[in-house]
Amino acid sequence: MGKILVTRLEKRLMLPLVRFGPRFWIFTAALLAVIAWGAYAYSVQLREGLAVTGMRDRVSWGLYVSTFVFFIGISHAGTLVSAILRVTHAEWRKPITRLAEAITAFALIVGATMVIIDLGRPDRLQHVLLYGRIESPILWDFISISFYLAGSLLYLYLPLIPDLGTLRDKMPRRARIRRWLYSRLAARWGDTPEQRAHLDRAIAVMAVLIIPVAVSVHTVVSWIFGMTLRVGWQSTIFGPYFVVGAIFSGIATIIIVMAAVRWLFHLEKQILPVHFRNLGLMLLALDIALMYFTLSEYLTASYMGASRDASWLSLLASGPYAPMFWGMVFGGFLAPALILGITRARMVRWTVIAAVLANVGMWFERYLIVVPSMAAPQMPTEVATYWPTWVEWSILAAAVAGFTLLLVIFSKLFPVVSIWEVQEHVSALPKTVPATQEAIE
Amino acid sequence: MPESESTEVAAQSPVGAEGRRRFLKLIAIGGGTALAGYYLAQFPGVVPAPPEGLEGVPQRTRRWTMLIDLRRCDGCGLCTDACRLEHNVADGQEWMKVYTRTDNDGEFFLPRPCMHCENAPCIKVCPVNATFYNEDGLVVIDEQRCIGCRYCMAACPYDARYFNWSEPVEGDEILSPTRERGHEDHQRGVVEKCMFCAHRTDEGRLPACVVGCPMGAIYFGDANEDFLSNGPEKIRLSAVLASQEAFRWKEELGTEPRVYYLPARR
Numbered sequence: 001m002g003k004i005l006v007t008r009l010e011k012r013l014m015l016p017l018v019r020f021g022p023r024f025w026i027f028t029a030a031l032l033a034v035i036a037w038g039a040y041a042y043s044v045q046l047r048e049g050l051a052v053t054g055m056r057d058r059v060s061w062g063l064y065v066s067t068f069v070f071f072i073g074i075s076h077a078g079t080l081v082s083a084i085l086r087v088t089h090a091e092w093r094k095p096i097t098r099l100a101e102a103i104t105a106f107a108l109i110v111g112a113t114m115v116i117i118d119l120g121r122p123d124r125l126q127h128v129l130l131y132g133r134i135e136s137p138i139l140w141d142f143i144s145i146s147f148y149l150a151g152s153l154l155y156l157y158l159p160l161i162p163d164l165g166t167l168r169d170k171m172p173r174r175a176r177i178r179r180w181l182y183s184r185l186a187a188r189w190g191d192t193p194e195q196r197a198h199l200d201r202a203i204a205v206m207a208v209l210i211i212p213v214a215v216s217v218h219t220v221v222s223w224i225f226g227m228t229l230r231v232g233w234q235s236t237i238f239g240p241y242f243v244v245g246a247i248f249s250g251i252a253t254i255i256i257v258m259a260a261v262r263w264l265f266h267l268e269k270q271i272l273p274v275h276f277r278n279l280g281l282m283l284l285a286l287d288i289a290l291m292y293f294t295l296s297e298y299l300t301a302s303y304m305g306a307s308r309d310a311s312w313l314s315l316l317a318s319g320p321y322a323p324m325f326w327g328m329v330f331g332g333f334l335a336p337a338l339i340l341g342i343t344r345a346r347m348v349r350w351t352v353i354a355a356v357l358a359n360v361g362m363w364f365e366r367y368l369i370v371v372p373s374m375a376a377p378q379m380p381t382e383v384a385t386y387w388p389t390w391v392e393w394s395i396l397a398a399a400v401a402g403f404t405l406l407l408v409i410f411s412k413l414f415p416v417v418s419i420w421e422v423q424e425h426v427s428a429l430p431k432t433v434p435a436t437q438e439a440i441e
Numbered sequence: 442m443p444e445s446e447s448t449e450v451a452a453q454s455p456v457g458a459e460g461r462r463r464f465l466k467l468i469a470i471g472g473g474t475a476l477a478g479y480y481l482a483q484f485p486g487v488v489p490a491p492p493e494g495l496e497g498v499p500q501r502t503r504r505w506t507m508l509i510d511l512r513r514c515d516g517c518g519l520c521t522d523a524c525r526l527e528h529n530v531a532d533g534q535e536w537m538k539v540y541t542r543t544d545n546d547g548e549f550f551l552p553r554p555c556m557h558c559e560n561a562p563c564i565k566v567c568p569v570n571a572t573f574y575n576e577d578g579l580v581v582i583d584e585q586r587c588i589g590c591r592y593c594m595a596a597c598p599y600d601a602r603y604f605n606w607s608e609p610v611e612g613d614e615i616l617s618p619t620r621e622r623g624h625e626d627h628q629r630g631v632v633e634k635c636m637f638c639a640h641r642t643d644e645g646r647l648p649a650c651v652v653g654c655p656m657g658a659i660y661f662g663d664a665n666e667d668f669l670s671n672g673p674e675k676i677r678l679s680a681v682l683a684s685q686e687a688f689r690w691k692e693e694l695g696t697e698p699r700v701y702y703l704p705a706r707r
Contacts, residue, residue, distance in 0.1 A: 049606055049608060049629045049630060050604070050606050050607075050630065051606035051607035053606075055606070056606065057533075057534070057594065057600070057602070057603050057604055058600065060594040060595060060604060061591060061595060118591075119588055119590055119630075120587075120589020120590070120591065120604065120605070120629070120631060120632075121588050121589040121630040121631060122588075124569075124586070124588045124589075125588065127569040127571075127586055128568055128569060128588065131570050131571075131586060132568060132569065133567065133568055133569065133570050135565060136565070136566050136567055136568040136592070137566060138566070138568035138592055139568050142568070224592070227596075228562065228566070228595055228596045229562055229596070229598050229694050229696075230598075374595065378598055378599075378600065379540060379600050380540045380542045380551065381600075
């Protein structure tokens with residue numbers, strides 16, 4: 001039996017793939033339970049119709065559409081952040097790009113699912129392909145999101161290839177199915193200079209291509225609303241407003257996932273405080289841009305007090321949505337900015353707290369864009385009421401659990417930190433650390 | 442020596458440049474097929490062609506128009522009931538809805554059918570062409586095609602569209618066997634609304650709400666013929682529009698509604 005040499009880094013990053021402790025099983029079981037409950041709620045909805053939701057003719061979009069916008073927003077985390085950092089050769093990015101890319105792909109999958117759940121006739125989904133009208137913003141979304149999902153999966157896969165080669169060669173023999181899987185996925189990666197050159201080129205091309213696609217995705221999501229005549233939706237700044245919010249919540253999600261992975265897999269040597277610091281600063285920059293957009297959006301609507309604007313704004317400022325609205329402004333936007341702005345507080349823990357606040361705030365923001373504009377009367381009648389039912393809350397919980405489960409499965413199948421890129425990064429440092437060779441098996 | 446280098450590499454990895462190229466080619470072919478399929482679906486042939494012999498003849502021969510005299514409306518709601526009976530409208534929906542407004546002189550009423558806008562926001566946004574202009578220019582819905590995304594409801598500035606949130610329930614008064622129905626079957630999960638009683642106008646009859654209004658407040662007819670009627674009376678649309686303060690609801694939005702109103706106070 002020949003011994004396979006494994007570096008310390010490889011061992012550290014491969015351990016989570018082979019070690020399944022009780023914590024993993026309990027967590028996975030809990031996630032599956034939440035998803036099963038959500039599936040039950042959806043089965044009730046399929047049986048009884050959308051009447052089991054809180055939506056009615058006036059507020060005909062609610063929690064599902066808000067959550068769709070939220071998750072599509074999160075998907076910008078990933079690719080946009082990692083692609084931009086790759087294009088600008090920010091070397092510190094290397095340990096976190098894979099996480100960002102995985103978040104992108106999974107957030108897109110969950111977000112797209114929310115739309116299907118919202119459909120009155122999901123059995124007719126194929127009509128979008130058969131009879132799709134390119135004039136409809138929903139088609140723009142369909143095309144843009146399909147492209148983005150395909151691109152993101154490719155962009156997630158390409159930088160995985162060298163690690164898949166490593167896994168194929170170095171996974172313990174007993175993990176037979178996985179070795180088979182890795183060897184298929186590794187696509188005969190032999191780490192030759194030519195292969196390296198091709199891979200580098202492919203990754204570089206994808207990184208450049210994915211940026212405009214990502215920007216287009218949340219722009220056309222915003223245009224679903226922006227193209228209507230509704231008060232609060234018909235806004236020229238919706239495209240950039242949504243994109244900035246998307247990157248904001250995307251970065252916040254990376255920070256949260258990064259902290260979880262670092263703690264669970266003991267990657268304190270790979271994911272460093274500098275990563276939290278840098279992403280925290282990016283979050284702060286986006287937060288400031290978002291506050292600027294929010295100010296221009298609501299100030300221009302409120303200043304002259306046109307009657308239709310006023311009736312909608314009063315719902316937000318002092319009406320039923322006021323706690324959420326001011327919670328978003330102070331808790332979701334201002335508080336993270338203060339936390340991240342104070343240099344001393346720029347520690348891992350506080351950055352994570354700011355990220356959690358930012359994400360809750362962004363979910364509020366999506367909800368406040370979708371619901372109050374529909375609740376505000378556009379005919380001579382009362383303000384409509386909407387409150388999500390247990391079915392909608394259950395499906396929301398299942399969506400979050402599903403997103404988490406996809407990340408958990410990913411983290412158990414593939415190294416969450418790119419081994420080859422970090423190795424390259426380490427060996428490029430002035431002080432080379434002697435790679436300790438250790439033997440497993 | 443680039444040449445010798447590449448042969449060396451090719452020997453090392455059996456799937457060299459060629460395999461990759463084939464893979465990319467496959468992706469390109471797949472994507473191209475999908476795109477081509479999409480454009481073919483846009484092509485006529487999928488959409489019903491005009492009847493034989495009528496190619497080139499303008500499809501829209503009618504310009505159905507409604508005029509509601511608010512001075513006559515007493516808000517009794519019988520138009521809503523007539524509509525419900527005619528179309529077997531599901532519980533909770535009012536395709537012809539009567540709004541109440543208050544001004545200095547007291548209450549007045551605003552009946553609201555679908556406006557059948559000539560520049561209809563709902564038609565613009567529909568992703569699957571499930572709502573469209575019929576040959577007379579009316580805004581109608583294909584319930585067999587609608588996917589229930591409800592984008593049209595979000596886009597409609599008049600709240601004229603209704604969704605079948607649950608299995609549509611028929612009211613008790615609907616069960617009369619002699620009644621003629623505009624809709625035989627309503628289905629769950631699709632959007633519905635006023636259709637200007639297209640099934641009745643095809644036979645030269647007035648819409649149910651027009652006939653159902655005891656005040657004779659609703660006139661209906663073809664603007665091309667410049668002729669509207671509420672049943673007993675007949676009016677010239679152009680004359681009314683010229684001499685009275687007729688208005689359309691939310692004119693400023695540019696939706697070009699086919700429903701005119703005469704003000705409640707004059």
